[in-house]
Amino acid sequence: MRSVNLQSVYQAYRHLSFEQFQSYMRVFGARADRPLEMEDLCVFVELLYEHLKSLPQVESLMDGFYLGYSIPQISKEFDLLRFGHNYLLNIELKHLGTEEKIARQLATNSYYLKAVSSEVYLFTFVAESRRLYTLDENDHLRETSLPELVARLQWQSLTKELDLDTLFAPKQYLVSPLNSTEKFINENYFLTNAQRQIKQEAMAALNAGEVNTVLIKGTFGTGKTLLTYDMAHEYMKCGQEVLIVHNGTLSEGHLKLRDEYGWRVYAIKDFYDHYPSLTKRGVDLIVFDEAQRTYTYQLAEILAYLRNQPVKCIFSLDPEQYFSAQENRGQLISLLQAGEIPYKEYQLSKKIRTNKELSAFIINLFDRRKVNRRPEIRYDNIYLQYFTDPDDVRACLKKLEGEGWQVLINTPSGYHPVYCEPYEVEFELNAQKVIGQEFDRVAVIINENFYYNEDGKLVARPPAAALDYMLDRILYQNVTRAREALHIVIYRNPTLLEACSKIISRQHGPWVL
16 A cells, blocks of 8 residues: 555545546555545545645645555554654544544554554544544543644654555454453453444343343354453453353463463363353353354253253354364254243354455365455465375474464364374364464365365365264364464375465366366
8 A cells, every 4th residue: 555645635536537536546555435435535635735735844744644544354444544753643534423433433543553653643533513533641532623633744754655564464453362361351452343233232132131142153253252252251340250161172261261360261071061060159141152062962951951040141153163063063043942042143244353365265275166366365375285204294294383383283082082193193282272262374284084075165084083073174173273374284185285286376277076
């Protein structure tokens, strides 16, 4: 993205056709497809220019603005940004807006912008009323005037062109309760509008007694885990007794929440073995995280028991993330209906943690009929290696681990020894242990068990020692843990090597069965 001159943008919008104007804005990578917002920008530029036109440096003061920048993956957008060596300016444009909404938006912007600049000044211009607002040193909203903004422009030591996508690295904002536990506990994060709305509606329904059970559904990257744990934390802050049930092996993040912050966190196996005694201690809320992975018989028994208990329940689930035929997957709703348990269901659909490059590759890997035709996605962060010797696979994985890659193996079970390839024995983390977690760089193995079926879907033959485990779903779980880069090590599977090579090199021919 390139910076723009506001006077140039104003004159272009007023004198060019809308198609010509959009073409001009594409030169700068600026979004300009919303006429009402452009009208508000023009009102602002007209008033600002009136205050600047008598100054000798008027042209330079109208320069250096980034228009409509959006942080990758997060889709957090800023109307105007201007970067200086001494501080950063942010100006938001509104047609209408209450002071409450303006204050909330500027507070959110402050959180994101202070990650890239130690000193930030934030303003909101309301076009309808011609009013200008800012945050004071205590982050309280106050009305101000254009001369204050002009002074900030004059005192700013403007920087040269910046690579904003590099500056605003998404990983510094993507907070996970399990991988960024301290940030989560200290509430150093913001929920999206969709997350906040679901939180308000679900908690209102539970608190009013409309239902005792709510379901929060979402695929990987939608912020389901953060929302679920945020709601649990909210109830704890209100003095309620909350119990977290994680359907997998407890991670370091879970243990930290339990041992350092006093959360009551249990793996599903431990909860299932002792749930009558655990729920007798005055529990107000039970949160079932990754609920689709609970075995069907366990879930049916737990629901039958909880039906007669005065306890609220939140079930957080992704029906696509499962490892075994014994798991309930999406049968939770059927079990609730069969037990005549009233519930409300909420769906998170917009992905906020998804790297578009990784997401496109994963979609194409698991379904060869879905082809990425977007030229801007280049797969620069997908790495591929092929081996036929297990010792070389092990050596490669050890090297990657030493370079900071998180090696995730396909060994499925955390509770009983079922299956492990010889090249996997030295690596600790498997799909069972990383449910709900995320890592910057992930390395995975695709061996000879994987193949494409007649529909072009990636499937896998189960290992003889674990016939009920679905290795293709385990692989899906592992690859969706990556935030920035994915390294695939292929072992004795030329068909998958060819498929991956074609995806990366963007060859759109038919797949090999």
